[in-house]
Every structure is written in C-alpha cells, then in structure tokens.
Amino acid sequence: MLPACIGLIPFGLVCGVGAAAAGATVWGALGMSAIIFSGAAQIIAAQLLAVGAPIAVIVLTCFVAGLRFLMYSAAIAPYLRPLPPRSQQALAFLLTDQAFASAIRRFDAGGDPRAGGLHFLGAGFALWACWQVTNVVGFFAGNLVPASWSMEFAVPLCFIALIAPHFRNAPQVGAGVLAGVAVVALDGLPMRLNLIAAGVVGILAGTAIELGRERWTRR
Amino acid sequence: MDAALKLWIVIVVVGALNYASRLSFIALFAQRAVPPLVARALRYVPVAMLTALIVPMVLPGTPLAVPLPPTPKMVAALVAGVVAWLTHSTPKTLVAGMAALWLLEALAARIG
Numbered sequence: 001m002l003p004a005c006i007g008l009i010p011f012g013l014v015c016g017v018g019a020a021a022a023g024a025t026v027w028g029a030l031g032m033s034a035i036i037f038s039g040a041a042q043i044i045a046a047q048l049l050a051v052g053a054p055i056a057v058i059v060l061t062c063f064v065a066g067l068r069f070l071m072y073s074a075a076i077a078p079y080l081r082p083l084p085p086r087s088q089q090a091l092a093f094l095l096t097d098q099a100f101a102s103a104i105r106r107f108d109a110g111g112d113p114r115a116g117g118l119h120f121l122g123a124g125f126a127l128w129a130c131w132q133v134t135n136v137v138g139f140f141a142g143n144l145v146p147a148s149w150s151m152e153f154a155v156p157l158c159f160i161a162l163i164a165p166h167f168r169n170a171p172q173v174g175a176g177v178l179a180g181v182a183v184v185a186l187d188g189l190p191m192r193l194n195l196i197a198a199g200v201v202g203i204l205a206g207t208a209i210e211l212g213r214e215r216w217t218r219r
Numbered sequence: 220m221d222a223a224l225k226l227w228i229v230i231v232v233v234g235a236l237n238y239a240s241r242l243s244f245i246a247l248f249a250q251r252a253v254p255p256l257v258a259r260a261l262r263y264v265p266v267a268m269l270t271a272l273i274v275p276m277v278l279p280g281t282p283l284a285v286p287l288p289p290t291p292k293m294v295a296a297l298v299a300g301v302v303a304w305l306t307h308s309t310p311k312t313l314v315a316g317m318a319a320l321w322l323l324e325a326l327a328a329r330i331g
Contacts, residue, residue, distance in 0.1 A: 031227065152276075164304040179266070200267075
C-alpha cells in the first residue's frame with residue numbers, strides 16, 4: 001500500500017497545481033479531489049475548464065475516461081458479495097486504479113472475504129486521505145517548485161505505470177497504438193474532443209482485433 | 220456563466236457519474252452478468268483512454284507534432300514505459316522517467 005501512496009504524491013501535487021491553474025479556489029480544488037477522486041478525470045476537467053469547454057463536453061470526456069471503473073466494478077463485485085450493502089457502497093466510492101490493483105491481488109490470493117474487504121477499506125481510505133493532502137499541498141505549493149524540474153511530467157509517468165503492464169497482447173497494443181495515433185491525427189478538433197474520439201477509436205480497435213483473432217483461430 | 224458555479228456543476232455531475240460507474244456491478248446491477256461484448260470492450264478502456272491522455276502530455280507543440288530527433292520527454296516516456304512494463308512499479312517508473320528526463324535535458328542543453 002505504501003508504494004501506491006508514494007506513487008500518488010507527485011500525481012496529487014500536479015492535480016492540485018492543475019486546479020489552481022484552472023482558476024479554482026481551494027474549496028473547488030478540494031471538491032474535485034474529494035468528490036471526483038480520480039486523477040485522470042481531475043486533469044481532464046482542469047484542462048477543459050482552462051480552455052473554456054462547455055460543461056457537456058467536460059462531463060462526457062470525464063465519463064468515458066471513467067468507464068474503466070465499470071470494468072473494475074465488475075471484476076471486484078464477486079469478492080464483495082458476502083459484505084453488507086453499506087460496506088459495498090463505501091468500498092465502491094474508494095474504487096480507484098491503485099486501490100483496485102491492490103485489492104484484486106489480495107482477493108485473488110484467496111482467504112476470508114471479510115479480511116479482504118477490510119484490507120480494501122483500509123487501503124482505499126489511506127489512498128483517499130493521501131490524495132486530499134497532496135492535492136491541497138499542490139494547490140498552494142505547486143508554484144514554488146521550479147518549472148525547470150518539469151514536475152508536470154509526473155502525470156503521464158503515473159499513467160504509463162498504470163497501462164504499460166497491459167501491453168502484453170495484440171489487442172491491447174492495438175488499442176494503445178491506435179488511440180495514440182488518433183489523438184494526434186484528430187488534434188484539430190475543437191474543445192479537445194480528440195481525447196474522447198481517440199479513446200473510442202482505441203476501445204473499438206482493441207475489441208475488433210480480439211474478435212478478428214478469435215475468428216481466425218477458430219478456422 | 221459564473222466560473223465557480225461551472226466548476227461545481229462539473230464536480231457534482233462528474234462525481235456522481237464516477238460513483239455510478241464504480242457502484243455499477245457491485246450494487247446497481249449486482250444480479251446481472253456483464254454482457255460479453257461489453258466486458259470485452261471495457262478491457263480496452265484503460266489503455267485506450269489513458270494513452271489518449273498521455274500522448275499530448277509527452278509530444279511538443281500545438282498542434283501536436285512528432286519531431287525528429289525526438290525530444291527529451293519522448294525518450295524519457297519510452298524509458299518509463301520499459302521500466303513499467305518490466306517492474307509493474309509506479310515509484311520505479313516515476314524515478315526512471317524523471318531521471319531520464321533531467322539527464323536528457325541537461326545533455327540537450329550542453330549540446331544545443
């Protein structure tokens with residue numbers, strides 16, 4: 001769990017800096033980190049607010065980026081079945097990329113689901129608390145870090161750490177490469193609609209490659 | 220529209236949609252299986268969406284460009300990708316990526 005918190009520190013700082021750059025007050029920045037509680041969505045929202053995109057575009061782009069939570073939710077649901085509904089509702093709120101990675105490893109190792117649930121609750125809450133602190137520190141202190149340190153580069157690095165382990169089969173590589181090409185090719189679209197368009201292109205490409213490969217091997 | 224009001228609308232709506240996504244199969248459709256085609260497509264959401272976010276943060280310029288020789292950020296991102304692929308570790312990826320960036324920028328400054 002500690003490595004996950006350490007990994008979040010620069011990411012949280014940069015999200016706080018982003019909120020400040022988008023013109024939010026400290027309460028707005030805290031609202032983003034406490035309620036949205038997703039680095040990717042906070043970065044998207046801050047960037048799109050800064051370029052003056054309409055609310056509908058911001059919400060839609062964040063929603064597509066948040067679709068990965070559907071997948072996490074489906075993967076973790078069977079392990080949470082034995083827990084009471086209140087615990088399930090609380091754990092769902094704490095479901096993030098990092099908490100999911102930590103919890104699913106623990107659940108897959110087997111053992112008592114209640115102990116696994118408690119582990120998830122502890123890990124998720126520690127990450128949430130760590131996230132609020134780093135976001136607020138970033139909001140106030142972000143501009144004290146010299147620009148020459150390029151701390152903003154920590155954000156793509158955090159995302160790279162999340163996705164690189166997935167690059168192990170043709171559909172995932174295809175999804176990543178096509179999304180990357182599409183986001184550059186569609187850069188001319190207004191209001192950064194290239195983000196959402198490239199995400200959809202990548203998702204369709206991965207699915208199509210997987211289905212095509214299956215048909216091929218069945219022959 | 221008032222900027223603060225717009226921000227809070229975004230916070231509440233995105234927060235609610237995020238929570239609905241997180242709660243979806245845990246509680247909202249706990250009794251239902253994920254449709255197989257949806258399950259397949261969802262597997263590609265993290266890689267597709269996060270790559271779409273990463274690329275504009277690594278490439279220079281508006282509009283985005285892919286220059287040759289590559290910039291220090293492009294090479295550092297590649298180094299970080301290899302480290303992440305091998306180690307599955309966020310701290311190691313961060314250290315490798317930032318160290319590569321600083322080193323390459325220092326080198327580029329000396330040469331340039």
